[in-house]
Amino acid sequence: QVQLVQSGAEVKKPGASVKVSCKASGYTLDSHDINWVRQATGQGLEWLGWMTPERGSSGHAHNFQDRVAMTTNTSINTAFLEVSSLRSDDTAIYYCARVRCVGDDCFADLWGQGTLVTVSS
Amino acid sequence: DIQLTQSPSFLSASVGERVTFTCRASQAIGSDLAWYQQRPGKAPKLLMYAASTLHSGVPSRFSGRGSGTEFTLTISSLQPEDFATYYCQQFNSYPLTFGGGTKVEIK
Numbered sequence: 001q002v003q004l005v006q007s008g009a010e011v012k013k014p015g016a017s018v019k020v021s022c023k024a025s026g027y028t029l030d031s032h033d034i035n036w037v038r039q040a041t042g043q044g045l046e047w048l049g050w051m052t053p054e055r056g057s058s059g060h061a062h063n064f065q066d067r068v069a070m071t072t073n074t075s076i077n078t079a080f081l082e083v084s085s086l087r088s089d090d091t092a093i094y095y096c097a098r099v100r101c102v103g104d105d106c107f108a109d110l111w112g113q114g115t116l117v118t119v120s121s
Numbered sequence: 122d123i124q125l126t127q128s129p130s131f132l133s134a135s136v137g138e139r140v141t142f143t144c145r146a147s148q149a150i151g152s153d154l155a156w157y158q159q160r161p162g163k164a165p166k167l168l169m170y171a172a173s174t175l176h177s178g179v180p181s182r183f184s185g186r187g188s189g190t191e192f193t194l195t196i197s198s199l200q201p202e203d204f205a206t207y208y209c210q211q212f213n214s215y216p217l218t219f220g221g222g223t224k225v226e227i228k
Contacts, residue, residue, distance in 0.1 A: 035217070037165075045157075045165065045208055045219040061216045062122070095164055106212040107155040107170035114164055 002026030004096055004112035011118045017084040020115045022096035024077045030054045033099040034079045035108055036070060038092040046092075050099070053079065086119045093117075123147055123211050127220035133228045138199050142223040144192045144209035152188045153213035159222075160205045168207075169194065199225070 007021040022034065036048040049060035051070040058070045069082045079096055094115045097108035124147035134140050144154065152172035157165035167176045169185040172192055182197040196203055204227055209220040 037219075044222045045159075045210075047210070047217045047219060050215070050217070059215055097165075102170075104153075105171035105174065106153070107167055107176070108157075108165075108210070109167045109170075109176065111164035111166070 002110060004098060004110055006094075006096060006112040006115045009116040009118070011120065012086050013121055014087055014119055016086050016119075017082060018086060018117050019080055019082040020094050020096075020117070022079040022081070022112050024079070024098070027098075029072060029077045029079060030074055034070070034072070035097045035099050036068075036081045037095045037097060037108075039095070039114075040089070040092040043092075048081070048094075051079065083117075086117075088119050091117065091119045122216055123150060123214060123218055125209055125211055125218055125220035127207075127209060127223050129223060130221060132223055132225050134199050134225060135228045136199055136201060138228075139195065139197055140199055140225065141193050141195045142207065142225075144187075144194070144220050146190045146192075146211060146213075149189045150211045150213035153211055154185075154187070154192050155210045155212060156183075156185055156194045157208045157210065158203075158205045159208065165208060196225075201227075 005023045010018050012018050030053045035050045051058035053072040072079045096112040098110040126145045128143050154172045156169040159165045173185045184195045186193050206222045206224045208222045
């Protein structure tokens with residue numbers, strides 16, 4: 001079954017870091033980009049960044065430039081998102097999503113189930 | 122950055138009704154737009170890409186139109202399972218961005 005399975009919920013204190021994993025099954029992680037998206041409670045979707053596992057290249061939304069790191073471990077077919085210097089407004093569900101392109105047309109067709117990260121003192 | 126503005130933000134409709142909502146881009150994005158449906162407590166689900174291409178397995182009552190800066194998603198006959206929030210996302214240039222969403226509720 002083709003799916004993305006994310007790690008479980010996390011509770012962190014302000015200033016700490018969190019690392020969320022996203023394990024691909026049914027396909028090889030290297031074959032498509034992974035995007036990370038988050039959603040605060042009752043709010044819309046916020047795009048965090050992308051990575052190309054095959055090349056190890058990545059990019060982020062401007063307001064996360066220095067606080068997010070996206071990596072992969074292809075030996076275990078897993079992508080990771082690390083967010084550092086956590087603040088209370090980082091409390092959200094974090095999603096990974098596979099981005100496929102058909103010619104020039106790209107889309108996120110496979111999503112993880114989401115990981116709730118709560119930042120609280 | 123490309124801003125996407127969805128309207129309305131909230132829509133109340135009845136089962137069987139035809140509904141249309143809009144996504145406007147702050148600059149031209151060709152047809153590099155996808156639509157997603159999100160039910161409460163669930164991850165988003167892809168409905169449409171390239172503005173008007175129906176994703177595999179999505180019912181044909183969903184249709185998308187538009188190019189440039191104005192896009193629409195239409196549900197021809199609303200079904201109970203369609204009550205959800207709908208988001209557009211542009212893939213034209215980084216950073217990728219989402220619209221604020223349209224929540225469809227039962228009248």
